[in-house]
Amino acid sequence: MALTGIQIFKLLPKTNCGKCGIPTCLAFAMNLAAGKAELSACPFVTEEAKAQLAEASAPPIHPVTIGTGATAFKVGGETVMFRHEKKFENPTAIAVLITDSMSDAEVTNRVDNFNKYTYERVGLKLRANAVAIKSISGDPSKFGTLVEKVAKATDGALILMSDNPDVLATGLKICSSRKPLIYAATKANAETVAKLAKENSCPLVVKGSSLEEIAELTGILNKTGVNDIVIDSGSRTVKQALQDQIIIRGSALQKKFRLLGFPTITFPCEMTNNPMKEALIASMFIAKYAGIIVLSDLQGEVLFPLVVERLNIFTDPQRPLATTPGIYEIGNPNENSPLLITTNFSLTYFIVSGEIETSKVPSYLLVMDTEGLSVMTAWAAGKFVADLIATFIKKSGIEGKIKHHKLIIPGYSASESGGLEEELKGWEIMVGPREGSHIPAYLRNLKA
Amino acid sequence: MAIEIPKTPYSGKVREIKVGKGEKAITVGGENSYPFYLFEGTMTHKPRIAMEILDSPPQEWPQAAIEPFADVINDPVAWAKKCIHTYGAEMIAIQMVSTDPNGTNRGADEAAAVVKKVADAIDVPLIVWGTANHEKDTQVLTRVCEVCQDKRLIIGPVEEKDYKKIAAAAIGYKQTVVASSPIDINLAKQLNILLGNIGVADDMILMDPTVSSIGYGMEYCYSVMERMRMASLTQQDEKLQVPIICNLGKEVWKSKEVHLPDNENNMGNAKNRGIMMEAMSAMAMLLAGGDIIIMRHPEAIKLIKEMIADLTVA
Numbered sequence: 001m002a003l004t005g006i007q008i009f010k011l012l013p014k015t016n017c018g019k020c021g022i023p024t025c026l027a028f029a030m031n032l033a034a035g036k037a038e039l040s041a042c043p044f045v046t047e048e049a050k051a052q053l054a055e056a057s058a059p060p061i062h063p064v065t066i067g068t069g070a071t072a073f074k075v076g077g078e079t080v081m082f083r084h085e086k087k088f089e090n091p092t093a094i095a096v097l098i099t100d101s102m103s104d105a106e107v108t109n110r111v112d113n114f115n116k117y118t119y120e121r122v123g124l125k126l127r128a129n130a131v132a133i134k135s136i137s138g139d140p141s142k143f144g145t146l147v148e149k150v151a152k153a154t155d156g157a158l159i160l161m162s163d164n165p166d167v168l169a170t171g172l173k174i175c176s177s178r179k180p181l182i183y184a185a186t187k188a189n190a191e192t193v194a195k196l197a198k199e200n201s202c203p204l205v206v207k208g209s210s211l212e213e214i215a216e217l218t219g220i221l222n223k224t225g226v227n228d229i230v231i232d233s234g235s236r237t238v239k240q241a242l243q244d245q246i247i248i249r250g251s252a253l254q255k256k257f258r259l260l261g262f263p264t265i266t267f268p269c270e271m272t273n274n275p276m277k278e279a280l281i282a283s284m285f286i287a288k289y290a291g292i293i294v295l296s297d298l299q300g301e302v303l304f305p306l307v308v309e310r311l312n313i314f315t316d317p318q319r320p321l322a323t324t325p326g327i328y329e330i331g332n333p334n335e336n337s338p339l340l341i342t343t344n345f346s347l348t349y350f351i352v353s354g355e356i357e358t359s360k361v362p363s364y365l366l367v368m369d370t371e372g373l374s375v376m377t378a379w380a381a382g383k384f385v386a387d388l389i390a391t392f393i394k395k396s397g398i399e400g401k402i403k404h405h406k407l408i409i410p411g412y413s414a415s416e417s418g419g420l421e422e423e424l425k426g427w428e429i430m431v432g433p434r435e436g437s438h439i440p441a442y443l444r445n446l447k448a
Numbered sequence: 449m450a451i452e453i454p455k456t457p458y459s460g461k462v463r464e465i466k467v468g469k470g471e472k473a474i475t476v477g478g479e480n481s482y483p484f485y486l487f488e489g490t491m492t493h494k495p496r497i498a499m500e501i502l503d504s505p506p507q508e509w510p511q512a513a514i515e516p517f518a519d520v521i522n523d524p525v526a527w528a529k530k531c532i533h534t535y536g537a538e539m540i541a542i543q544m545v546s547t548d549p550n551g552t553n554r555g556a557d558e559a560a561a562v563v564k565k566v567a568d569a570i571d572v573p574l575i576v577w578g579t580a581n582h583e584k585d586t587q588v589l590t591r592v593c594e595v596c597q598d599k600r601l602i603i604g605p606v607e608e609k610d611y612k613k614i615a616a617a618a619i620g621y622k623q624t625v626v627a628s629s630p631i632d633i634n635l636a637k638q639l640n641i642l643l644g645n646i647g648v649a650d651d652m653i654l655m656d657p658t659v660s661s662i663g664y665g666m667e668y669c670y671s672v673m674e675r676m677r678m679a680s681l682t683q684q685d686e687k688l689q690v691p692i693i694c695n696l697g698k699e700v701w702k703s704k705e706v707h708l709p710d711n712e713n714n715m716g717n718a719k720n721r722g723i724m725m726e727a728m729s730a731m732a733m734l735l736a737g738g739d740i741i742i743m744r745h746p747e748a749i750k751l752i753k754e755m756i757a758d759l760t761v762a
Contacts, residue, residue: 082671082674082675082678083667083670083671083674084671084674084675116714117714118714119713119714119715121663211451212450212451215451237758237761238755238758238759239484239486239758239759239760239761242484242759243485243486243487246485246487247451247453247454247487250453250454251451251452251453251454254454255452255454257451257452260451276720276723276724276727276747276751277751277754277755279724279728280724280727280728280731280751280752280755281755283727283728283731283732284731284735284755287670287731287732287735287736288735299716299717299720300711300714300715300716300717300721301715301716301717301718301720301721301724302716302720302724303716304705304714304715304716304721305662305663305721305724305725305728306728308662308663309662309663309666309728309732311663312662312663312665312666312667312670313667313670313732315667317667317671347664347665347668350663350664350665350704351664353704354664354702354703354704357704357707358508358702438550441550441551
């Protein structure tokens with residue numbers, strides 16, 4: 001039975017020392033109750049309290065960290081089935097597959113793509129997260145050479161894949177300090193592989209042929225002290241693999257079934273030979289509950305939509321994404337180009353800038369900080385009104401870039417135009433369209 | 449070790465709606481579980497993909513989207529036929545872009561005549577989609593309803609500000625309407641109620657929650673659609689037990705990223721990028737509850753149809 005924040009608080013030291021990273025014991029207790037923190041973060045909690053709290057405070061889906069340093073990532077830790085209830089916590093990690101049966105050139109190419117394909121969006125850097133290195137030959141020394149090569153070529157997180165513990169041990173000797181994910185413990189090798197995971201303190205995948213078998217294995221591993229577990233349900237058909245994802249998350253969250261309370265790993269790369277179909281399967285797993293997806297290759301045309309979809313699905317529904325405020329130049333504008341202004345809700349920015357681009361009329365777009373609110377909401381909240389807009393214009397430095405003094409404001413803030421003409425002496429305020437889709441026609445008309 | 453599989457407490461199901469006429473008529477809806485949760489329930493009718501055509505040649509389509517239709521792009525009838533005979537389209541959606549008052553502003557009679565020609569030439573269900581300009585859609589769509597009497601068209605978008613006249617015409621000439629609302633579950637429900645109040649039968653309504661592409665607010669419609677399904681399946685909200693239609697293709701293919709050239713910003717092949725953005729956006733809409741998805745590129749459609757088949761295989 002889960003405890004409330006207050007019940008947990010009573011068992012904490014109540015010193016507000018902040019060592020857990022959260023300023024007060026009460027706030028820490030609230031986070032524990034919400035499954036957003038782990039008790040081990042508190043250095044002073046008593047053994048007795050620990051025992052009482054352990055069961056109740058552990059998040060229903062155990063968060064697992066893979067890798068080290070800047071490229072380390074966390075999977076699991078999810079608390080809801082639907083993103084509108086509360087945000088999805090840890091974005092699905094994307095991995096690319098490399099095997100010891102590939103040519104050197106192929107390996108180099110894949111690692112290069114992994115390193116190179118990064119994307120900027122709303123000030124965030126989007127990229128793939130891990131390289132999965134798989135032994136096909138079963139030869140430990142061949143695997144060791146490959147792991148060494150890949151580890152040198154990228155600082156990304158690593159996944160070591162083999163069903164032979166000797167092969168895994170060889171790989172771990174080379175890169176255990178980078179906390180790779182070990183793949184995989186099965187019914188046949190669980191004991192030996194669990195030992196490897198424990199000795200090297202690395203996370204471990206459990207692979208079974210059914211959820212029952214997996215639950216048995218995670219139970220055994222938990223008893224040996226291995227808790228950082230990722231589940232591979234073994235299914236390689238689209239239908240069954242999706243159902244496994246749903247059932248695994250559902251039993252952890254709705255039934256509080258600890259033995260399946262772990263993030264998952266999925267293998268679109270083993271589900272089709274068509275790279276575009278593979279990416280489409282991956283996109284399904286981003287929406288429906290995979291912790292990690294392994295792809296056979298990374299191409300820009302599939303990776304870009306995948307990482308953007310991931311950004312969308314894992315956005316906090318209660319906190320809109322915001323774009324950096326400032327002056328945006330679209331299509332090489334000059335000192336006579338039109339000047340438009342909008343708010344910094346990222347969606348507003350994407351639509352307005354996209355429509356200006358479509359118009360092919362070079363323009364300046366001023367994006368004002370409205371705490372991520374859209375035009376109408378910001379206006380209603382008093383964050384996109386004449387005096388604030390005027391102050392922003394004066395401070396923005398736009399007057400040094402243009403010769404004219406004409407400002408196009410969004411149609412939904414038309415009522416601010418009078419106020420703006422008073423605040424911005426000598427400026428002509430023009431009211432643009434209400435809908436972004438009418439911007440191209442508006443700008444072309446202006447030019448004509 | 450026995451696993452106790454969690455069961456969602458379903459209490460309702462999505463209404464079944466039949467569109468089109470004759471042998472190629474299609475029924476959508478009927479699902480009594482979340483999309484593709486086939487261990488919990490059934491999807492009586494699989495989701496369908498409608499192929500998009502325009503009523504006049506496209507102005508701002510990237511090359512990748514024009515290419516498959518280059519030989520028919522000036523003729524909506526030939527275009528619709530190519531979609532059906534070459535690409536296996538089960539439904540056609542004609543976008544009435546020529547009627548846009550901010551564009552060529554074609555008149556209602558002329559526009560309706562084009563629709564009539566297409567409707568007469570094909571035997572699969574036809575969706576007719578206006579420009580979301582209330583005044584103009586009222587003129588065009590009421591006229592379309594009239595000249596295509598008994599074709600069992602799907603007519604949209606019908607919005608809170610223009611539903612009365614369009615819905616009246618749809619009732620009179622037996623066409624199904626698309627109730628369109630701006631990404632808001634309460635407004636969607638309210639419009640369904642308003643349509644019911646003026647006499648549109650329950651089995652003549654589809655709803656459009658307003659959708660967008662990956663990267664352009666897809667998460668908003670995704671969550672609204674999930675909530676609609678939650679309300680209709682687990683909270684017995686009869687007014688939301690309505691099949692969902694997503695006019696998606698046009699949203700994807702107007703995004704900035706599908707217009708960028710090959711290899712720009714590490715985004716790879718331009719054509720495949722557009723196809724993937726459309727297919728992935730459609731995948732998300734299907735997982736959230738889409739029953740009909742309007743799509744543009746034949747290769748994106750082929751991929752998504754394979755996914756639907758894989759996910760619903762017996």
